[in-house]
Amino acid sequence: xxxxxxxxxxxxxxxxxxxxxxxxxxxxxxxxxxxxxxxxxxxxxxxxxxxxxxxxxxxxxxxxxxxxxxxxxxxxxxxxxxxxxxxxxxxxxxxxxxxxxxxxxxxxxxxxxxxxxxxxxxxxxxxxxxxxxxxxxxxxxxxxxxxxxxxxxx
Amino acid sequence: xxxxxxxxxxxxxxxxxxxxxxxxxxxxxxxxxxxxxxxxxxxxxxxxxxxxxxxxxxxxxxxxxxxxxxxxxxxxxxxxxxxxxxxxxxxxxxxxxxxxxxxxxxxxxxxxxxxxxxxxxxxxxxxxxxxxxxxxxxxxxxxxxxxxxxxxxxxxxxxxxxxxxxxxxxxxxxxxxxxxxxxxxxxxxxxxxxxxxxxxxxxxxxxxxxxxxxxxxxxxxxxxxxxxxxxxxxxxxxxxxxxxxxxxxxxxxxxxxxxxxxxxxxxxxxxxxxxxxxxxxxxxxxxxxxxxxxxxxxxxxxxxxxxxxxxxxxxxxxxxxxxxxxxxxxxxxxxxxxxxxxxxxxxxxxxxxxxxxxxxxxxxxxxxxxxxxxxxxxxxxxxxxxxxxxxxxxxxxxxxxxxxxxxxxxxxxxxxxxxxxxxxxxxxxxxxxxxxxxxxxxxxxxxxxxxxxxxxxxxxxxxxxxx
Numbered sequence: 001x002x003x004x005x006x007x008x009x010x011x012x013x014x015x016x017x018x019x020x021x022x023x024x025x026x027x028x029x030x031x032x033x034x035x036x037x038x039x040x041x042x043x044x045x046x047x048x049x050x051x052x053x054x055x056x057x058x059x060x061x062x063x064x065x066x067x068x069x070x071x072x073x074x075x076x077x078x079x080x081x082x083x084x085x086x087x088x089x090x091x092x093x094x095x096x097x098x099x100x101x102x103x104x105x106x107x108x109x110x111x112x113x114x115x116x117x118x119x120x121x122x123x124x125x126x127x128x129x130x131x132x133x134x135x136x137x138x139x140x141x142x143x144x145x146x147x148x149x150x151x152x153x154x
Numbered sequence: 155x156x157x158x159x160x161x162x163x164x165x166x167x168x169x170x171x172x173x174x175x176x177x178x179x180x181x182x183x184x185x186x187x188x189x190x191x192x193x194x195x196x197x198x199x200x201x202x203x204x205x206x207x208x209x210x211x212x213x214x215x216x217x218x219x220x221x222x223x224x225x226x227x228x229x230x231x232x233x234x235x236x237x238x239x240x241x242x243x244x245x246x247x248x249x250x251x252x253x254x255x256x257x258x259x260x261x262x263x264x265x266x267x268x269x270x271x272x273x274x275x276x277x278x279x280x281x282x283x284x285x286x287x288x289x290x291x292x293x294x295x296x297x298x299x300x301x302x303x304x305x306x307x308x309x310x311x312x313x314x315x316x317x318x319x320x321x322x323x324x325x326x327x328x329x330x331x332x333x334x335x336x337x338x339x340x341x342x343x344x345x346x347x348x349x350x351x352x353x354x355x356x357x358x359x360x361x362x363x364x365x366x367x368x369x370x371x372x373x374x375x376x377x378x379x380x381x382x383x384x385x386x387x388x389x390x391x392x393x394x395x396x397x398x399x400x401x402x403x404x405x406x407x408x409x410x411x412x413x414x415x416x417x418x419x420x421x422x423x424x425x426x427x428x429x430x431x432x433x434x435x436x437x438x439x440x441x442x443x444x445x446x447x448x449x450x451x452x453x454x455x456x457x458x459x460x461x462x463x464x465x466x467x468x469x470x471x472x473x474x475x476x477x478x479x480x481x482x483x484x485x486x487x488x489x490x491x492x493x494x495x496x497x498x499x500x501x502x503x504x505x506x507x508x509x510x511x512x513x514x515x516x517x518x519x520x521x522x523x524x525x526x527x528x529x530x531x532x533x534x535x536x537x538x539x540x541x542x543x544x545x546x547x548x549x550x551x552x553x554x555x556x557x558x559x560x561x562x563x564x565x566x567x568x569x570x571x572x573x574x575x576x577x578x579x580x581x582x583x584x585x586x587x588x589x590x591x592x593x594x595x596x597x598x599x600x601x602x603x604x605x606x607x608x609x610x611x612x613x614x615x616x617x618x619x620x621x
Contacts, residue, residue, distance in 0.1 A: 144551070
């Protein structure tokens with residue numbers, strides 16, 4: 001069996017037992033015959049060589065931030081900076097996870113930070129385990145990429 | 155400020171191009187000539203536009219004829235253009251047009267994607283006389299991630315370069331009968347580039363600011379333009395929803411004045427001081443506008459019932475509390491943890507007002523411009539429509555007028571109005587006046603569905619899968 005998770009050995013092990021060490025991959029087959037490939041990349045800096053590869057020909061970026069991280073805004077700034085060229089050519093939507101204990105503060109602050117960085121404030125709370133939440137984030141990303149070409153337009 | 159002339163486009167396509175331009179270029183705006191199925195006359199602003207986007211069908215030039223070719227080239231007057239083709243208009247592409255030096259024509263088959271339009275606009279605005287210094291928001295257009303133009307895009311360029319005959323950089327004030335976008339944001343206040351302070355450091359929550367390492371009063375780039383609700387404040391924090399914002403909202407939607415819940419919210423959010431809402435002298439709800447949260451000892455269901463009952467809502471007394479009173483309330487009540495016990499103000503406002511508006515037919519009798527500075531927290535909202543997400547994505551990218559959104563979504567006027575009202579009342583949007591050069595009324599044909607067939611394209615399929 002091939003897994004993209006491995007036992008965490010760095011500071012990630014304080015948060016979870018395993019962590020992604022390769023790209024996650026999902027495939028959606030659309031009625032039109034098109035295929036959507038969803039790639040999940042590890043966030044650790046040492047895997048940054050994968051980021052360029054995965055953003056090539058990608059349509060947009062969905063960034064998941066943990067609200068309980070020591071400094072989630074620093075994380076946001078870091079990833080926006082790393083992916084800035086790509087974001088400027090495509091779109092960014094941010095999902096804030098683990099918000100149960102911090103309320104809406106991180107979402108609000110992340111929105112303000114994106115504005116400060118000159119980006120649309122597409123930020124929502126999300127539970128990565130809830131399909132509807134993730135679907136909502138992807139929908140927002142699609143509309144950020146193609147604002148006037150959705151089904152709801154007509 | 156340089157402009158691109160849009161002519162012959164449907165209201166929706168014009169809105170889409172306007173959004174694309176606003177998203178990708180800092181110093182480029184559009185000027186729209188209403189679609190008339192003929193060649194419109196160009197006003198002074200139109201003649202000064204540096205490039206054009208032309209829907210040939212909308213100009214009555216579906217077929218290639220010597221007369222159409224002459225009229226098109228006269229209309230362009232040597233400017234580069236994105237030319238939109240519909241149906242079987244391919245003969246235009248193969249026809250050898252007598253383009254001038256440095257004039258570039260990019261053909262796009264409709265419907266096209268935003269990326270294709272962006273790439274085409276980039277080509278025509280990159281011409282020397284079209285303002286080569288136009289600064290796109292993309293820092294680099296080269297490298298492995300560069301956009302590769304679609305195979306649908308065909309380019310023809312002039313044979314030999316020579317200086318353009320016209321000084322296309324001249325600017326003049328647009329006549330009021332034309333729709334020139336972006337004037338309100340960038341030009342009215344004349345301060346688009348300035349940094350403005352965070353309207354409310356407390357919006358993030360003072361404690362949150364410390365946890366999140368945000369220096370209090372850190373500047374926010376003025377991407378919303380100078381017309382935002384906090385425009386006049388400079389570095390002074392101003393709550394996003396204030397009296398002026400509500401005045402504009404109620405002015406555009408007078409029916410809201412009859413909505414008890416809207417009137418109550420107006421009392422609550424008109425300033426950012428902590429408030430308590432009393433029913434029969436008992437505290438029913440505590441709301442901290444600045445920090446954006448709401449708490450009630452009542453169960454959520456009871457609170458919803460209370461706020462859904464107009465008579466009860468009308469009887470609620472709103473009292474602003476000073477810091478000492480607020481601390482006293484916290485200590486006497488549930489204490490600090492209560493901020494996490496209930497919900498956030500924007501979410502509860504969106505849901506409650508959304509329900510209250512369900513039976514109300516909103517009619518926009520005025521206009522204003524709005525831009526989302528925060529995204530609705532759709533994952534936590536009770537009732538989310540695909541159009542809400544679409545409108546949020548559009549309004550987060552650039553400021554939109556109510557009238558412009560209605561023109562862009564003529565079949566969804568009620569949903570557009572509802573989204574606008576909810577966004578403003580929930581404190582998610584900044585509101586700006588519409589510039590004096592405001593939009594022209596939508597032509598009659600804009601109210602009817604487009605005759606252009608809908609492409610069952612990639613994004614539509616993806617949305618179909620997700621919804």
